[in-house]
Structures are given as C-alpha cells and as structure tokens.
Amino acid sequence: MNKTIEIIVTVKGETSVQTRGFTGSSCRDASKFIEQALGQRLDEQLTAEFHQVAITEQQQQQRT
Amino acid sequence: MLHRVLRRDTVPFSSFASVTQLGNSSAIRAILASVASGVCMFNLVMGTIKTEIRDAAAVRAACDRLKLPAPAQGKHELFSGTVEGLAVKLPDWVYPVVADIPTGKLSFDDFGGRWGDRKVLDRFLQAYAAEKVKIESRRKGHTVTESQLADGSIKLTIQVGGTA
Numbered sequence: 001m002n003k004t005i006e007i008i009v010t011v012k013g014e015t016s017v018q019t020r021g022f023t024g025s026s027c028r029d030a031s032k033f034i035e036q037a038l039g040q041r042l043d044e045q046l047t048a049e050f051h052q053v054a055i056t057e058q059q060q061q062q063r064t
Numbered sequence: 065m066l067h068r069v070l071r072r073d074t075v076p077f078s079s080f081a082s083v084t085q086l087g088n089s090s091a092i093r094a095i096l097a098s099v100a101s102g103v104c105m106f107n108l109v110m111g112t113i114k115t116e117i118r119d120a121a122a123v124r125a126a127c128d129r130l131k132l133p134a135p136a137q138g139k140h141e142l143f144s145g146t147v148e149g150l151a152v153k154l155p156d157w158v159y160p161v162v163a164d165i166p167t168g169k170l171s172f173d174d175f176g177g178r179w180g181d182r183k184v185l186d187r188f189l190q191a192y193a194a195e196k197v198k199i200e201s202r203r204k205g206h207t208v209t210e211s212q213l214a215d216g217s218i219k220l221t222i223q224v225g226g227t228a
Binding site: 005 | 114119186189193196197213215216217218220221225
C-alpha cells in the first residue's frame with residue numbers, strides 16, 4: 001500500500017494531518033516535517049491501529 | 065461508514081473489536097489482516113497544527129495564490145506602533161499584517177474587525193499553510209496533489225517517496 005500523508009487546511013488556517021500506510025510509529029516520523037514546517041501542534045490522536053501495532057510489536061518481542 | 069469509524073476511534077485496542085461487529089466486509093478483513101501481520105495499512109496518527117508564519121517564500125507564494133501585492137520586508141506602521149517584519153496588505157484592511165519570520169509572531173491591528181475582516185486573515189493563513197506544505201513536501205522529493213473541499217478547506221495528499 002502507498003504511504004501517504006493527508007493534510008486538511010481549514011478556512012481558519014488550522015491544519016490536520018493523517019498518515020496512511022506506515023508501519024508502527026514510523027508514521028510520526030513521516031509527518032514530523034509537516035509539524036515542524038507549520039507551527040505548533042495543538043493535539044494528537046492515535047488511532048486504534050496505532051495501539052494495535054504497538055501491542056503486536058510487544059507480543060513479538062516477548063516471544064523472542 | 066468504515067472510514068468514519070476509524071476516524072473517530074481513538075481508543076486503545078481493547079475497543080477495536082467493536083469494528084468487527086459492523087460486518088464482514090473486505091475492508092474489515094483487510095484491517096484485521098494488517099493487524100495480524102503487524103503492518104498497519106490505515107490511519108495511524110491524526111493531529112491538529114496551529115499555523116505560524118516562518119517562511120518568507122511561502123508568504124510570497126500565498127500572496128501570489130490570493131493575488132495580493134507582494135509582501136514587503138521592513139518597518140511598518142500599525143496603529144499600536146512601528147513593527148519590523150514581512151508585511152502583507154490584505155484586502156480592505158487598514159493596516160498591514162506583519163510577520164516576524166524568525167519567531168513566527170504575527171502583528172496586526174484589526175480593531176475587533178472594524179479595520180479588517182478576520183476571515184480574510186484566516187484565508188491568508190490557509191493559503192500560507194497550503195503553500196508551505198507543498199514547498200516542504202517537494203523539497204523532500206514527495207508528490208503533492210491539491211483539492212478543494214466543499215467547506216472551503218484545502219486537502220493536500222502527499223505521496224511519500226513520489227517524484228516532485
């Protein structure tokens with residue numbers, strides 16, 4: 001699947017960012033340059049998939 | 065439907081099972097398959113960013129986009145005094161909006177809307193943000209496509225690793 005970053009800039013000039021197609025926490029790194037370029041991050045919401053990937057990674061580490 | 069669920073679902077995985085109760089669509093199976101493999105194919109992080117004006121090139125691009133006069137660097141008179149920075153003359157605004165590029169601080173006197181419509185400033189901030197995203201994305205070699213949404217928002221889709 002393609003790695004994409006979707007950005008919505010509202011009429012008030014605020015920007016929301018969503019990442020798609022990244023593995024684990026790499027999405028944060030991928031979108032960091034947007035945050036650094038634009039300004040202050042007001043909030044961050046981690047979706048269910050982010051938590052699940054973290055759980056899966058933890059489980060894999062415990063098995064090894 | 066599925067997209068809406070994912071967008072608002074910010075709870076830990078213990079609640080993720082509720083997604084499976086929606087049906088047995090191929091999209092849900094794809095999610096579960098990606099989860100099982102440890103590779104996430106869908107939304108991971110959503111965040112909101114408040115725009116700061118820190119790039120003169122993006123300011124110029126925003127002025128071009130909105131067909132405004134070119135921004136001017138120097139000392140500028142506002143009602144409250146003289147400020148130095150990159151000034152943008154917005155339509156029907158009495159005083160310019162002045163950006164201090166190193167700090168991102170924006171100075172203006174709109175007298176609660178009597179000397180300038182805040183929506184016009186917001187429109188400029190929107191144009192700046194869109195142009196800044198495009199500049200930074202292309203600098204990294206990504207492909208950017210832009211579209212306008214019904215509510216006036218600008219949607220930018222960055223293909224990571226694409227050619228600019």
